[in-house]
Amino acid sequence: MKRIVLLLVGLVVTASLLGIGSAIYWTQPTISTDEAALIARQDLAIIDLENLFNNPDNLRQIKKINPQVKVLCYVNFFEIWQQPLPPDRPFGTKLTETITNNFNEWFLVRPDGQPVIYWPGMQTLNLSDMCPQKNGYSYGHYLQDILLENVLNDRAWDGLFLDNLFDQISWLGSLDLDRDGQEDDPSTSDYSWYRGVREFLSGISKAKGRKFTIIGNHLSLYYGDLVDGRFLEDFPTEDYSWEEAMGIASELPVAIFQGKGQNVNLAFNSSLLLDNAYFCVGQNIAVPDSLLSKLDNLKKLPARERGPLIYKEGVYQRQLGTKMIKVYRNRGYGSYSPTLPVIPRRTTIEVCIDLTPSINLESQKKFLIYELIRLGVRLPNVIGNNLRLEPTARFSGDIGTDGEMIWLKISWLSQYYEQILGQPMPYDYVPGIRGDQLGWNPSQLMQREGEYFIIQL
Numbered sequence: 300m301k302r303i304v305l306l307l308v309g310l311v312v313t314a315s316l317l318g319i320g321s322a323i324y325w326t327q328p329t330i331s332t333d334e335a336a337l338i339a340r341q342d343l344a345i346i347d348l349e350n351l352f353n354n355p356d357n358l359r360q361i362k363k364i365n366p367q368v369k370v371l372c373y374v375n376f377f378e379i380w381q382q383p384l385p386p387d388r389p390f391g392t393k394l395t396e397t398i399t400n401n402f403n404e405w406f407l408v409r410p411d412g413q414p415v416i417y418w419p420g421m422q423t424l425n426l427s428d429m430c431p432q433k434n435g436y437s438y439g440h441y442l443q444d445i446l447l448e449n450v451l452n453d454r455a456w457d458g459l460f461l462d463n464l465f466d467q468i469s470w471l472g473s474l475d476l477d478r479d480g481q482e483d484d485p486s487t488s489d490y491s492w493y494r495g496v497r498e499f500l501s502g503i504s505k506a507k508g509r510k511f512t513i514i515g516n517h518l519s520l521y522y523g524d525l526v527d528g529r530f531l532e533d534f535p536t537e538d539y540s541w542e543e544a545m546g547i548a549s550e551l552p553v554a555i556f557q558g559k560g561q562n563v564n565l566a567f568n569s570s571l572l573l574d575n576a577y578f579c580v581g582q583n584i585a586v587p588d589s590l591l592s593k594l595d596n597l598k599k600l601p602a603r604e605r606g607p608l609i610y611k612e613g614v615y616q617r618q619l620g621t622k623m624i625k626v627y628r629n630r631g632y633g634s635y636s637p638t639l640p641v642i643p644r645r646t647t648i649e650v651c652i653d654l655t656p657s658i659n660l661e662s663q664k665k666f667l668i669y670e671l672i673r674l675g676v677r678l679p680n681v682i683g684n685n686l687r688l689e690p691t692a693r694f695s696g697d698i699g700t701d702g703e704m705i706w707l708k709i710s711w712l713s714q715y716y717e718q719i720l721g722q723p724m725p726y727d728y729v730p731g732i733r734g735d736q737l738g739w740n741p742s743q744l745m746q747r748e749g750e751y752f753i754i755q756l
Contacts, residue, residue, distance in 0.1 A: 319571065319598040321586040322555050322579035324530075325350075326373060328387045330357045337585045339364035342598075343555070343577050345460045345514070345530075347373045348450050352389050359455050371514060372456045376442055376499070377463035378421040385727060394445070398424070398438075404431040405438035407468075410475045410482045417463075417471065420726055427468065427491040428498060429476040429483075439499040447506050458512030459503060460530070466521035468492040493521070500525040514555065518547055528553030528575075533749070534566035541569070541626075549573055557581070559749050571597065571624045572608050572617050581748040587703070587755065597622065648688045648700050648756070649735045652707065653742035654719060656731030661740075667712070667730070670719045685734070700756070705732065707745065707752040 320342035328349035330338065335357045338344050350358045351372075361370060382399070384392045398405055407415040407423040415423045430437040436444075451459060468474065469485035476483050476491055483491075504513065504525050515522070516530040518539060534556045535544035548554040554576045558566030563580060567590055570576040578594065580586055586594065597619050606618035615626045652667035669684040680687040690702040697711035707730070716724040729752060731742030736756050745752040 318553060318573065318575040318577050319594065319600075320577045321591055321594050322577040323585055324557060324579050324582050327583050328385075329353050330361075332357055332360070335360045336364060339368055340591065341368060341579075341585065342594075343369045343371070345371045345373050345555075349388050349390055351450060351453055351455065353387055355453075355455070362455070369457045369512065370455060371458040371460040371512060372450060373460045373462065374446065374450075375421075375462040376424075376426065376439075377465070378417060378423045381420055381422055390450070402433055402436075402438070402441070404433055404478060405441075407471075408475055408478070409473050410480060412475075412480075415471055415474065423471070425476060426495045426499065427476045427488070428495040429491045430495065431478050437495070439495050440502070443499055443502045447503070451503070451507060451511075458514065458527070459507075460514045460516070462516045464496070464515030464517050464519075464522070464526070464529075466493050466496070466519055497522060497525070512553075514553065518544060520547060520550060528555065530555045530557065531566075532557050533559045534562060534569065541565075545569065545572070548576060551575060553577070555579060560751075565626065568624050568626050571619060572615060572626065574605060581753070583746050584748065584753075584755070593622075596620075646690075646702075648690075648702075648705070649682065649685050650688060650705060650737070651685045651733050651739075652698075652712075653731030653733060654716065656729075656742045656744055665719055667715070667719075671715060674715070674718060676715075703756055705745075705754050705756065706748075707732075709747070709750055709752060712752070 321340075322343040322345065323338055323341045325338060325344060325346045328347050330346070330350050331354075338346070339361045344361065346358065346361075358370075361368060379395045379398060380388065380391050382395055384395060405425050407425045409415065417423045424438050425431075426439050428437070428439075430439065446459075450456075467489040469488045473482050474488050475481060476488055500513065500522055504511070512527045513525065514528045514530055515526050516532055518529050518531055518536050528551050529548070531544060531548060531554060535541045539547070548556075552575060554570075554573065555578075556566040556570040556576055557579050558564070559581050567578050570578040578586065578590070580590075585591075600620050604620045608615060608617050610616075613627065617624045654665040654667055654670070655663070658664050666684055668678065668681060668686055671678060672681070672684075678686065680689070686698070688698070688700045688705065691699050697708040699706060712730065713724045716728075729745050729747060732745055732754055733739050733742045737743055737754070743754060745754045747753075
């Protein structure tokens with residue numbers, strides 16, 4: 300661990316000033332006019348490719364509002380949706396139908412022919428150079444051509460964001476990459492996967508040129524000559540400790556730190572310890588104004604006002620202008636120094652969860668607290684059909700607030716959804732919410748964020 304820390308401290312001093320800024324991770328297939336304006340306030344935007352087909356005008360409006368924002372096209376090239384898909388995913392629907400009906404050989408399988416499932420609802424594809432060819436195409440070459448001819452040729456994009464950019468594949472277990480019915484040696488599988496992904500990246504980079512930015516989701520230094528940076532999902536990521544993640548990130552041209560749940564402050568402060576890091580919050584959420592204003596001020600600082608990273612007595616700290624940025628590793632979380640004031644929290648909040656936000660007629664709606672009372676579920680702090688929430692630590696309990704955000708645990712709601720509505724909760728479902736801080740009518744839609752539904756106050 301000491302070696303990584305020393306490497307980190309040494310590199311921060313000479314890092315090029317590419318970062319300190321805001322990013323947004325927009326994986327929803329649609330963007331409204333208001334959402335386009337919100338996205339345009341960020342420095343970097345990762346946007347699902349479906350928006351090019353669903354709302355191209357709103358997508359292009361982002362750069363009209365802010366010509367400086369860098370817009371990257373989100374693509375999950377590792378897997379495809381299983382049928383049926385919702386109507387707002389036309390590209391995904393067509394790709395799934397084409398591969399399922401005509402190129403079944405491209406699915407990643409076990410030696411017994413069973414499909415490999417990495418993420419529920421999706422089916423993994425074979426990006427290795429051992430992938431069987433059909434009609435002169437392997438999966439990687441086919442997708443490369445499809446993207447270049449139908450997606451990445453649009454001027455809305457400044458680059459490409461590849462979800463699940465792995466350099467190894469044997470961690471998925473027993474595999475049969477060449478479809479000969481035999482288990483492939485793990486080291487052979489890994490090297491074949493690396494070569495296949497490298498061919499895909501090389502093809503995109505050659506066609507688009509080196510000014511076209513490529514960012515990958517999965518922290519690694521592999522493909523460093525073809526990839527411009529990495530996305531650190533749920534910083535410091537599930538694979539690395541804080542010191543390891545920071546050490547790797549400091550060697551990248553660009554790093555994007557995603558703060559989720561209770562690690563939002565940790566990701567924010569940690570990103571400011573480097574000069575090549577952007578900061579974002581969860582998925583489909585803009586950086587809060589309180590943090591956005593700080594980033595906007597700090598990114599303008601000249602090099603002479605950006606101090607080196609210093610480690611002393613369990614605290615990593617760095618002077619940025621008049622601000623002292625600190626991360627207390629002995630406590631296991633990021634914290635503002637006294638010069639970065641904590642936002643005051645609001646008082647008690649009263650809310651009502653709308654289980655049927657798509658129904659307009661009030662008499663036909665289903666409200667969570669009312670239905671739970673009918674089921675005999677006892678909840679504290681119930682007032683009529685509403686729930687009174689006291690500000691607590693962020694993401695503690697099944698439902699709560701910290702005064703800035705309301706959260707509702709998806710697994711908790713799911714068990715009652717089926718009891719109340721008589722069917723399993725759809726994978727893309729989001730509830731509505733209303734209350735004294737949000738307004739009582741109409742209900743506002745919450746958003747999915749990892750294990751929770753959330754809404755900013």
